[in-house]
Amino acid sequence: MAPILEIIGLSKHFGGLKAVSDFDLTLHEGDLQGLIGPNGAGKTTVFNLVTGVYPVTTGDIRFEGQSILGQEPWMINQRGIARTFQNIRLFPNLSVLDNVRVACHAHGGYSTLEAVARVGRYRAREREITERARNLLGVFNLLGRQDEVAKNLPYGEQRRVEIARALAANPKVLLLDEPAAGMNPSEVGALMDLIRFIREQFRLTILLIEHQMRVVMGICEQITVMDFGQVIARGKPEEIQNNPKVIEAYLGRGVSYRTAL
Amino acid sequence: MRTIRVLSVLVIIATLLPLAGCAGGGGSKTLKIGVIAPMTGDVKTFGESTRNGVQMAVEEWNANGGLLGKQIEIVLGDDKNDAAEATAAATKLIQQDKVKFIVGSVASKCSIPISDVANKNKVVMISPTSTNPKVTVADGVLKPFVFRACFIDPPQGAAMAKFATENLGIKTAAVFYDNGNDYVKGLAEFFKASFEARGGKVTVYEAYAQTDTDFTALLTKVMAEPPDMLYIPDYYNMVNLVNQQARAAGFKGILAGGDGWDSSDLDFQAADGGYFTNHYAADDPRAEVQNWVARYKAKYGTVPDALATLGYDAANLLLNAIKTANSEDPVKVKDALAATAGFPTVSGTISFDENHNPINKDVVILQVKEGKFVHVATLKPE
Amino acid sequence: MTYVLQQLLNGIQLGFVYALIALGYTMVYGIVRLINFAHGDVFMVGAFVGYFTLRALARVTLAGASWLNGILLFLLAMLAAMAACTLLNVTIERIAYKPLRNAPRIAALITAIGVSLFLEYFSSLKFVFGPNYITFPSPLPAQTWEVAGLRISAIQVLIAVVATLLLLGLNYIIRYTKIGKAMRATAFDRDAARLMGINVDLTISFTFGLGAALAGAGGVLYVSAYPRVHTFMGIIPGLKAFTAAVMGGIGSLPGAFVGALIMGVAEVTAKSLYSTMADGVAFLILILVLLVKPSGIFGRAEVEKV
Amino acid sequence: MKWKVPSWGLLVILLAAGAVLQLAIHLEVINAYWALVVTYMCIAVISSLGLGIIYGFSGQFALGHAAFMGLGAYTAALITRYMGVAPWTFAIALVGGALLAGGVAWLVGLPILRLRSDYLGIATLGFGIIVRVLFENSDKVIPVTAGARGMTGIEQPDFVFLWAFLLLLGAIIVARNLRFSSPGRALLSIREDETAANLMGVDVVRYKTIAFVLGCSYAGLAGGLYAHTFLFLHPSNFDFIKSFDPLLIVVLGGLGSITGTVVAGTAWVAVLEGLRLVLPGEVLEWRYVIYPVLLIAMMLTRPQGLFGTSEAAILRPREAEAPAAPALATEVTADGTHP
């Protein structure tokens, strides 16, 4: 089967700093992979390169067999790669519903002129968008909050709105950047269930960055470990846990109990 | 939501508040003269002078028993030296306060819109200081109700050119002028034409904007080939800036200008030795001049500047016309005003031409010398 | 060639004065992210205070030689202006900006516009500064020297020396003193600075005061060179200085200085070529600079954290 | 606020009110001064709504609004000068002014809208000054504008107030329809977080440009009306300082609130003219001392503006409350705090 997302020899230099060098990663349809590594290892930079936030220095990123280098973030999103953020970046003063509807925008299907004159496809499409957004909120159990302003939501709910918003664009690949950050163990448990669920429900391919080993080890099928911008290990969770390089650079000695955490 | 509702109500009240002012008007116990001048903003000082001048005239008339048996009352409007504000102020004076006569405004950019409003509403207007021809004439058509009290006076420029070449033996001159001011521009153009016709050479002929303060660039250009004379026919505040910078830049020639120099606020030190053209000399023995200066000084504590003088003259011209017409009917007053001939004002004896501009007369040349203006020559217009 | 250099000198003279204003803009911006549109009007107040001080001292002779006397009187006027502006700006900050520290940024900007209008219109009332155009008495004799074909005036020397000293002083304060470091820390992260025990309110006030002192000095220097004092005189230099600060990269002190010099030279050059278009050219340069360097010459080209 | 007037009904009422007001002006029941004031209110609000779209909706801090108003004013004035002020030529002039302002906005926007926040503000402010300088020197190319001395000879068309009022209603409707639509939400998302919007599939450059061009067209339209209300154009009327006026109005009303802009714009004109009426001659000079004090006081007491981001009920869309039954199964709940 052809890979859905292929990252080949990717490098990114900021001035003299090599944030990512010669990074490879392949995602096949339906994969759920993890990307871990110490702070500053370049994990989020990889996400930013894939989603077009930063221009790539060298290397290639192929989505469904075609290079997406040089494309604007919104184009990449519309092609089918969506993401969430390490620090939540909702549209703080918009309602929860509008947050999600914004991401449906690309699929809005009517022009600004139709919107302004309230003619043509406006009414039908607007109803579709709203319905779609509400359905998504329903999945995330946020329907009751649809009219709240996003910034007033508690942290955990904001995380969920962010995922719902990412899904609104109908992506094929979802990149989650530390989705469990700031969650307590019971929330984390629910999140893991949620990630598994949306993968099935929306036929997603997921790549996630996470520090909480319980999440990574618990749901990822394959894990890539980065340090200083390079891949230092790759494999199944149990292989990673016992990899001496990973223990040295990232996990530390007392790994066993923390896995249970 | 409640606060919003309360605020909305407050805003609506604030909106309606001005309507309360609608009531006014009517009442013909006094004769109302509208004065529109920049009472706020960057040329407020000109507005105050103008207002003071008009005020002096009105007080004198009132002291002599008023006009048509009524006391004269000033209704003041502020134009902030802004065309839109001027329109609003003029419309308000005419519509709300029902004035039939307006003195104003200072800058042409305000007087032009005012003149249109006044003319359309058949209100007599006389601008004390606005020199743009469009104040009284639009597209070649005279605005019958609009007059001005100041000389447009391009001949002043020619007079200075004549004096410079014949009396001072000047061969080369540099000229600076305000691009947005017809008066200054007119003087500069006439000076240049006349000076060149007399064989002089204009080395630098440069425009500036009214907001400019840094003249070093222009002066450096001048100093590349230092001329005998630097001609700056603008108001004293601009002249002071140029003169001092010219001296600092090492200019040793003669400074010269027009009647805008006539002010106690002129920087006498920087302008020392300079010449300017004027309608009258402050040491002019004419009674009109001496009385005016003395009275103004007594009331306001300063020597009147050109704006105060012209405000005073404009008011006198208007009030005299009302008296001559012996009527408050603007149509009769404007006819009387147009027929004014040989009316003595402080700034000279005035008759109006067919475009409602005062017809020029003798030009006086004054020299700035040791803190005083000294009369050096009187030239007949050519 | 001499002509070009002479014009360059004029531009630098103007640039030095702009720099003094621009630094105040940029410091205040750096610490509270406020485009303090009233800064140009504080500069105007400085010019007036300098004028009134000189007038009050007109009969005083401080030293025998007229040069020395002139310089001393000038320095006194400048110090008075600096002190008055500091006081004024700190007061303004307390009344009009401090209550809005946690409000949307635009709210403080609007009050700054309000303060600016207030200073202009209030000070042109008769019992304040009055509406008149006042001629600033030249502190020094109208002396010029020829150096290698270039004419250098006493005023130019005065501006260059005084402005340089002030800029060095500012640099020292910001880099090496405790309050200077506190300013930089507060500018970067106000709450973290608070946790260090830095009195943030005091630091912000100090920044406003310091910026105003420079503006006050700038005001006196400006009217010494371009001797017209007027209540609306601050708008245009203020705007240009602010533009210079933006061009240099707002928040950056060297940026403000370099931007101001560019602005001064650009303006003078444009004026010498086509005088009525000078402002247009100066701002065209600004836009071109920003298109090449969207956060100014010295602005950090920020890689946005995502 | 439970006004249950159907929106079409309300529109008819407003149209009737406008017509009645125009009739009253025509019959001089309302004098020319008040006609001028209410017309100017309409103009100020139209222009401010334009900035509201640019700044309030899409968050682009643009400070060159007066320049675009000037472009519209000069364009419209030149058109009627040569074509006269019959209703249809006046309409052409207004459209021409709006189109030219919009077109210039598009050209300028292409490079300039990449800038963010205060840098954009200062670049647009600089553009405004360049335009003013061009106006001042325009007589070298088009002598009738008279450059720095101001353009005269603009004729007044009939029923200017009605024109302004109807265009204002149109401007409100367009802004409101835009606000509550998918492109409108795209604009708001750019205001909230440009990078996130981009990553959520919003073509940021395109929508910023749409907002800027539309907003500047509003300014151009307002400029055309301005030219034919005041009948005299001077470059200083479109100076950078004048760009602060719509900014004040938009912020005082509440950023992003159409209702707020309408109310604040009206109140702004009312306060300035009200002070002219209320203050006697001796203290007239206090007019612009009181105004900034009011401005500061207003901002200190209500920093978020009169209306914040909320809209009056009549402007809000009546979204059909869809049945709350999501189509997808919800056996998984992400956490237990809000079941």
Add this chain to the structure above:
Amino acid sequence: MLLQVENLHVHYGAIHALQGISFHLEQGEIVTLIGANGAGKSTTLKTICGLLRPTAGAVYFRGQDITRLPAHKIVSLGISQVPEGRRIFAPLTVRENLEMGAYTRSDRREIAESMERVFASFPRLKERLDQLGGTLSGGEQQMLAMGRGLMSRPELLLLDEPSMGLAPILVEEIFRIIREINQQGTSILLVEQNAHMALSVANRGYVLETGRIVLEGTAAELRDNAQVRAAYLGG
């Protein structure tokens, strides 16, 4: 009693973030506040050090009421906070960052001594003394933040989520140092998402839920509490 918090209430606009929190901390203790996101842990710390104003209640430090004191006064009394997300001054050098930590002190010699002590705990900082704070790695920044917090020689150190966003290996290192700092005589109030680690170093702990303290006890008691295990320790 070093720190006593009594019936603290804090509002953010309409949100009642702290709804009457009371706890105390003895000299020499490590006390931890654990709880979910939004439970009010960071709010509590911010209120203690004066960044937030409570609507009701009081904070006493060594018996002195510090509830209404401005933040900078509280620092000079001997409370120092290492904020969440580290918040180091990126454009200042490491040395200047540390100097900022000693802002309330004026004796140069003593400050130099304190700096040496910080280097003893965080030798890596000494190597990077003239580097800009912003160029440090995440772990180094956390060390700098803690070092900076110690520069005021506090009696009480407030630590807000010191392990957040750090690799597991660094988390361990940080907690080792926390213990070390405590052994040198500084009392510590620790807010931590990682309840497991927090309870492993703390003497006592409080559990916060939606702005209230729902449970308190020694670290061991809390670790054994079924509720705590379920909610915060993941089984």
